[in-house]
Amino acid sequence: MLHIMPQPHERTELEAATFRRLLQHLDEHKEVQNIDLMILADFCRNCLGKWYGKAAEDLGIEIGAEEAREAIYGMPYSEWKQKHQLPATADQLQALANRQKS
Numbered sequence: 001m002l003h004i005m006p007q008p009h010e011r012t013e014l015e016a017a018t019f020r021r022l023l024q025h026l027d028e029h030k031e032v033q034n035i036d037l038m039i040l041a042d043f044c045r046n047c048l049g050k051w052y053g054k055a056a057e058d059l060g061i062e063i064g065a066e067e068a069r070e071a072i073y074g075m076p077y078s079e080w081k082q083k084h085q086l087p088a089t090a091d092q093l094q095a096l097a098n099r100q101k102s
Contacts, residue, residue, distance in 0.1 A: 023074070049065070050068070052068045052071055
């Protein structure tokens, strides 16, 4: 099989497509709570929103924190939270505390 490295502009396109697919996957799995993502992977949708906002800032694009979150959640965060976020269980909170210790 032939392996060709993508050109810089192709790499950007590939990364953008991959990121869009990640957001689609997260959107299709709203049952996965942010705390579950934090416990497992040490990042969540809110982290993605912060990274999105930082990337915009680095590129000189003005975007507020709420707009950055909305780009990740596909709706205002307050709406997503009301529709999809469940209260964290004691087990989840303990697992997150354990994760943060390590």
